[in-house]
Amino acid sequence: MRTLPATGTSPHEITDDLFVHEPVAAEVAMEVAASAADAPWKAALKRLGKNRGVVPAFVLIMVITVLAFVGPLLTPYTYDGQNVAHSNLPPKISGLGWLGFDGLDSNGVDLYAKRNITEAHWFGTDEFGRDMWTRVWKGTQISLLIALVAALLDLFIGVLYGGISAYYGGKIDNVMQRIIEVLVGIPNLIVIILFILILEPGITSIILAMTITGWVGMARIVRGQILQLKGQEFVLAARSLGVSNSRIMFKHLIPNAMGPIIVTLMFTLPTAIFFEAFLSFIGLGLQAPLASLGVLINDGYKGMRLFPYKLVIPAVMISLIMISFNLLADGLRDALDPKMTK
Amino acid sequence: MNNRVLLEVNHLSKHFQLGPNQTLRAVDDVSFHIWQGETLGLVGESGCGKSTVGRTLLQLYKPTSGEIRFAGERVSDMTERKGHKAYTSQMQMIFQDPYSSLNPRMTVTEIISEGLMIHRPNLAKKERKEQVSALLELVGLSSRQANRYPHEFSGGQRQRIGIARALAVEPSFIVADEPIAALDVSIQAQIVNLLMDLQRQKQLTYLFIAHDLSMVKHISDRIAVMYLGQLVELAASDELYARPLHPYTEALLSAIPLPDPVQEQSRERIVLQGEIPNPLNPPSGCRFHTRCPKAFDICAKEIPSFAEVLPQHYVKCHLYGEKGE
Numbered sequence: 001m002r003t004l005p006a007t008g009t010s011p012h013e014i015t016d017d018l019f020v021h022e023p024v025a026a027e028v029a030m031e032v033a034a035s036a037a038d039a040p041w042k043a044a045l046k047r048l049g050k051n052r053g054v055v056p057a058f059v060l061i062m063v064i065t066v067l068a069f070v071g072p073l074l075t076p077y078t079y080d081g082q083n084v085a086h087s088n089l090p091p092k093i094s095g096l097g098w099l100g101f102d103g104l105d106s107n108g109v110d111l112y113a114k115r116n117i118t119e120a121h122w123f124g125t126d127e128f129g130r131d132m133w134t135r136v137w138k139g140t141q142i143s144l145l146i147a148l149v150a151a152l153l154d155l156f157i158g159v160l161y162g163g164i165s166a167y168y169g170g171k172i173d174n175v176m177q178r179i180i181e182v183l184v185g186i187p188n189l190i191v192i193i194l195f196i197l198i199l200e201p202g203i204t205s206i207i208l209a210m211t212i213t214g215w216v217g218m219a220r221i222v223r224g225q226i227l228q229l230k231g232q233e234f235v236l237a238a239r240s241l242g243v244s245n246s247r248i249m250f251k252h253l254i255p256n257a258m259g260p261i262i263v264t265l266m267f268t269l270p271t272a273i274f275f276e277a278f279l280s281f282i283g284l285g286l287q288a289p290l291a292s293l294g295v296l297i298n299d300g301y302k303g304m305r306l307f308p309y310k311l312v313i314p315a316v317m318i319s320l321i322m323i324s325f326n327l328l329a330d331g332l333r334d335a336l337d338p339k340m341t342k
Numbered sequence: 343m344n345n346r347v348l349l350e351v352n353h354l355s356k357h358f359q360l361g362p363n364q365t366l367r368a369v370d371d372v373s374f375h376i377w378q379g380e381t382l383g384l385v386g387e388s389g390c391g392k393s394t395v396g397r398t399l400l401q402l403y404k405p406t407s408g409e410i411r412f413a414g415e416r417v418s419d420m421t422e423r424k425g426h427k428a429y430t431s432q433m434q435m436i437f438q439d440p441y442s443s444l445n446p447r448m449t450v451t452e453i454i455s456e457g458l459m460i461h462r463p464n465l466a467k468k469e470r471k472e473q474v475s476a477l478l479e480l481v482g483l484s485s486r487q488a489n490r491y492p493h494e495f496s497g498g499q500r501q502r503i504g505i506a507r508a509l510a511v512e513p514s515f516i517v518a519d520e521p522i523a524a525l526d527v528s529i530q531a532q533i534v535n536l537l538m539d540l541q542r543q544k545q546l547t548y549l550f551i552a553h554d555l556s557m558v559k560h561i562s563d564r565i566a567v568m569y570l571g572q573l574v575e576l577a578a579s580d581e582l583y584a585r586p587l588h589p590y591t592e593a594l595l596s597a598i599p600l601p602d603p604v605q606e607q608s609r610e611r612i613v614l615q616g617e618i619p620n621p622l623n624p625p626s627g628c629r630f631h632t633r634c635p636k637a638f639d640i641c642a643k644e645i646p647s648f649a650e651v652l653p654q655h656y657v658k659c660h661l662y663g664e665k666g667e
């Protein structure tokens with residue numbers, strides 16, 4: 001037995017005097033009620049600033065990015081200029097000797113003095129005498145570039161694919177999701193390796209290989225968001241106003257899914273950097289004389305015992321980049337989308 | 343009110359296909375009409391298909407069958423001939439949830455001017471701004487609030503913004519889908535007042551949806567009662583209150599508290615038995631028979647017709663058919 005729920009929660013009396021027009025007070029009350037507040041994105045920015053990891057991570061990323069472009073210009077060397085006389089010099093920075101940048105090799109011999117070299121190679125040189133400082137920053141530049149382009153491609157394809165799939169729904173969604181499942185079903189390393197074997201190894205083929213499976217994550221996030229949003233009444237309102245599908249997508253749906261999209265994008269960046277390094281490390285990456293951090297790590301790894309600096313410096317660099325991006329992405333996630341926090 | 347029919351709905355059905363063998367008959371064979379300038383109240387428990395009726399009228403859902411005529415013309419013809427846009431400027435909707443009905447990423451100006459941009463694309467930016475200000479003042483907000491975001495407003499104010507958005511395209515017909523259900527009682531009356539004022543000023547026609555009968559009486563000229571996807575009774579408001587014919591309407595009316603405490607003491611509530619049946623699998627015959635205190639044997643077998651048993655008073659019940667006498 002149950003009573004009719006038709007009266008809602010608490011039955012209230014409705015008398016005719018409720019419908020007498022209220023005096024001007026209503027307007028005054030409204031003025032008080034609406035206090036000035038920030039635009040949604042400003043509030044998010046405030047929350048972001050409060051996060052302790054974000055500011056140092058952001059500063060570090062900025063410094064690394066700037067140095068990646070400025071660094072190679074600070075020395076007279078080019079990243080591919082060989083000089084056999086200068087081969088395998090240890091790092092030397094005058095004034096930073098106590099940090100290990102003293103120009104001494106693993107036996108404690110000052111190679112610069114021994115070979116009568118007056119210039120200092122800040123990060124040392126490799127076996128061909130190429131300046132490592134220049135190569136590390138050049139490599140950082142290439143790694144960042146590959147990651148950025150791959151992430152943007154993921155973003156573009158993922159948002160479009162996920163958006164269309166969710167917005168049109170039904171059969172279209174069904175087919176599009178099956179395609180994704182097939183893609184996810186194939187181990188992506190195999191796809192990527194096959195892809196690189198077919199194309200020539202190089203920046204473009206690495207980017208394409210990473211994108212071919214990489215966009216799926218973004219597409220899934222966007223699809224989930226849009227599915228949630230498209231049933232909301234403001235979308236119905238837009239449709240009943242006759243707003244076009246593309247405008248609903250780009251003005252109503254995607255702006256409201258921006259938080260998770262940005263967060264996913266930020267997490268894609270370090271993943272892409274790591275993946276590029278991994279590919280280069282297993283020999284599927286860039287070819288000499290081009291350098292990415294992965295290539296440098298691979299080269300350094302070969303002479304790890306005698307010349308540890310060749311491995312340590314690029315490895316530290318890639319770790320710094322990955323930690324900073326992850327911290328930043330974490331902070332963004334907390335600021336933009338508190339619900340997503342694990 | 344003149345005697346022109348603005349909106350006519352004939353045997354409208356909207357079924358949702360949930361799975362290969364699962365059809366949800368959200369609206370099933372509903373017919374009614376709305377006179378120009380009147381307010382038709384649509385009442386029923388939540389889940390009975392009221393919103394679906396409203397949304398189907400606006401072509402937000404494609405009807406499964408049946409026809410809708412607006413100002414004498416079939417809506418399907420109209421949208422074919424002049425496009426969906428021409429139709430959307432005639433009909434608008436006010437939504438139930440003041441929180442999800444406004445895009446949180448748009449300012450009030452952007453929200454209200456979106457319709458203007460679509461339906462009056464020639465309007466210069468400055469004129470559009472003036473229009474928005476005028477609309478804001480029309481619904482009782484200040485034009486100084488135009489650059490704020492929805493989250494800075496209270497529920498009642500948000501509902502006013504929603505009303506301004508609907509009015510921007512100058513519709514003649516508005517579906518108000520439980521526009522006050524989510525608001526405080528005192529604010530409810532303000533919004534109802536606003537809607538009634540606007541109706542007078544702009545000769546609007548309303549379909550006013552509500553889940554209980556108490557508020558609807560004050561606004562509606564006529565009231566339609568809905569149960570599980572079908573209309574069970576339709577009559578003028580006073581008539582419906584004074585002489586409810588359908589047992590379901592009687593039960594709904596008996597649930598309204600009375601203002602007079604003495605009467606309230608002796609008010610007899612008709613308590614319906616059982617749960618609302620699952621709309622995926624509605625009862626045979628009269629859909630209400632499983633909970634009807636007056637049901638008899640024919641009710642489970644035959645579907646009663648929606649008949650005019652008194653002048654302008656329609657009811658779908660065997661008690662009033664020839665068979666039931």
Ligand SMILES: Nc1ncnc2c1ncn2[C@@H]1O[C@H](COP(=O)(O)OP(=O)(O)O)[C@@H](O)[C@H]1O
Binds near residue numbers: 389
């Ligand atoms: N888009 C939809 N897809 C599937 N089922 C729906 C959809 N919209 C509404 N329904 C179902 O239709 C029935 C009527 O819903 P609705 O019209 O929202 O009722 P009301 O507005 O009277 O509360 C409910 O059972 C609901 O679950």
Ligand SMILES: [Mg+2]
Binds near residue numbers: 389392393394519520
């Ligand atoms: Mg509803």
